[in-house]
Amino acid sequence: MQVTETLNEGLKRGYQITVGADALDAKVNEKLAEAQPEVEMKGFRKGKVPMALLKKQFGQRLLGEAMQETIDGAMAKHFEDSGDRPALQPEVKMTNEDWKEGDDVVVAMTYEALPEIPDVDMKGVKLEKLVVKAAEADVTEALENLAGTAQTFADRKKGTKAKDGDQIVIDFLGKVDGEAFEGGAAEDYPLVLGSGSFIPGFEDQLVGAKVGDEVEVKVSFPAEYGAEHLAGKDAVFECTVKEVKAPKAAEINDELAKQFGAEDLEGLKAQVAERLEAEYSGASRAVMKRALLDALDGKVSFELPPSLLEAEAKQIAHQLWHEDNPEVEGHDHPEIETTAEHTKLAERRVRLGLLLAEIGRKNEVEVSDAEMTQAMMNQARQYPGQERQFFEFVQQNPQMQQQLRAPLFEDKVVDYLFELAEVGEKEVSKEDLQKAVEALEDE
Template sequence: MQINQTQSDGLKQAFSVTLPFADLEQKRQARLVELGRTIRLPGFRPGKVPMSLLQKRYGSAVMAEVADESVNEATRQLLSERGLRPAMQPKVDLVSAGEDKDLEFTLELEVLPEIEVPNLGEITLTRLKAEPGDEAITQGLDNLLKSRRKEIEVTEERPAAQGDAVVVDFVGRIDGVAFEGGTAQDVPVELGGAGFIPGFAEGIDGISVGETRTIKVTFPAEYGSAELAGKDAEFEITAKGLKQFETPVADDALATELGFEDLEDLRKFIKDRLQRELDSEARQNIKRQLLDALADRISFAVPPSLSESEFTQIWNRLEEEKKAGRLDDADKDKDEDTLKAEYRAIADRRVRLGLLLAEIGQKNGITVSNEELNRAIFQHSMMYGARQQEALDMFRKNPQAAEFLRGPIFEEKVVDYVLELAKVEDKPVTAEELAAAVAADAEG
């Protein structure tokens, strides 16, 4: 095998490789001999087919197979001998091949950079520690009670009051024209509840069954539909029914009905659930701190193909958000060139951090076990509810789909490893302070 390096430009490498025809022919003859031992042709006993006939019938196909395998083998050998780690699948192009000719091909690739892992023990982080207060636990219990309340039809003639649900038909219009999605029948609207645009439920407070009202509202500027966001609208609303809610009492009997020993045991369950949510937020915050600290300590070059792939994903999502009218306020007034420059920098950062975490994991033997992957598959499939078994079958039939779950597990394990080495100081905070820190992370 003859190798000639034709490009060495940063992380971009290119080679011209020549494989002697004599070597390929030797492999072809060996493959034809092997084929002749098993092939069955009319008029010949197994193992007695003349080589000339095998050559005539199968020579070209076998040579193509040998050439393909030889190119793959030569590529692996070249990468191994030169210690090259491709960032993505190398590009291989055949230059020349054929009867009595050497096989020549070119190999182009981007290699991973040399990554120097910073001193992880020098990283200083603050872990925010929050606990749910009695008010939050009581609110959690109230939400549970609300989810178990019963609807009771109101038969007496009276105006709708706060806490009631009015069953209505409505038609929404903008500038006198009905708009898509603005018409519905038999919709329950809870007075004082959430879920409708501001002013809608307030506009039917005191309405009576059989009454029709026209109210004016304004869609929020951040409304999900760009066609409606910020627009003034009128709704013609007819009340068809009235319901009130009967909420169960929080006592030991209810707790027992729900499978708990008593009310105190139920409150403990709610507290534990809230604590898990707070711990998850704290984890999100300290992980952000860690990634920021790592990003400040690394500056190696990023393979252009990986950066471009990451940027394309980010930009496509941004375009979708823009089309739906959900673009962040911070981005709305920026021109496209500015946005692209900022998000290319974000793409570079993500790729750089991903490569660093992969390097840390590889050097320290961090892997994802099959048990961990199977557990993640099961948890992920639970999101599909009644279609859980269908999701599990999909993962079993498509192993590549399961690999998408391996990456996040690996990343979290590497983060755990680095947190063990870093200097972490615990800081007690309120749940509100923790939420504010997480919100600031999202904005940053």
């Protein structure tokens, strides 16, 4: 086997790999010898099939495997010997298209090498951690929101008409073509008007009803309704209003606290304050991370792989175009041209991405199996009822695994760098922190 350099310009590399016919034949014979003891063929005892017959029967298929394994081995040895790390998957193709059995195999391999990335001296890097304490007013506001979600309903004065947001208690009987249908009747059913829990138009016709009213609600089932025998049908529901109740926020007391798993109101306040401060801490970390990346960006400079730069610029242009055209949900749109602004932003992202990856590699930063599992669980919650299918999809999809692992890895590298930097704390108001976060979005 022979490897000859054909290109070495900047980060671009090209090599010609020649695999001799004798080497391929030896590889095929090696594979046949490994398989021979287990081969059974009519007229021969197990393991006694002659090599010549085996080669005639299986040689052509094994030749392809041998060719692939030999080329893969040559590529692996090249990267091990040269120390090159390709920025993207190398492009490999045979150059002797008229190849026939017995000929040498000649392959052209091209790739862009990752650049040599200099070490970063974190001495002198000063960062400021914005600290926000949960104010009493913020805790009170959060408690009021919790009380709103735990609302109850109290009887309205007799004769009061039901309003949107009220709860009414009804008996109803539904009919299609004058005949009652299964599942279309209930007694003492509590329905919050405006909740959208019934089919469109049902709740609207009960706004204004009073206790004792009998209302005929006329609706049409949607064409895509789950029950096929009702889909698209007109229906009449005979409703009797038995109660009309107004929403009433729960009181902020020990009983409310127990509904949310706390022992008493003071315990719930502590939980709320802790949650608020965790949110503030997350926002503060984002501000400090931006400051860290700005500092790193000013400390390093190295050549960037053109393919990574082009791909990142295109992705940025595509993302920004969709932000400016939110009505276009799919990708059926004209090709989006990249601009100098997109390229400049791409340069920063690629440079910092390669730098963080190299820092993580050199310092053996790794994402544990437990951290990956937790990330998968968090993502799976977005697909209620399909969590298992999501887990299986991720396990079978290396690209999806990388999408989940990449941000975890970056965050761990950032935390590592925070430890090396000089970090001071500054207590600020919630409003000041919000302004700092908004400034990130404007950049």
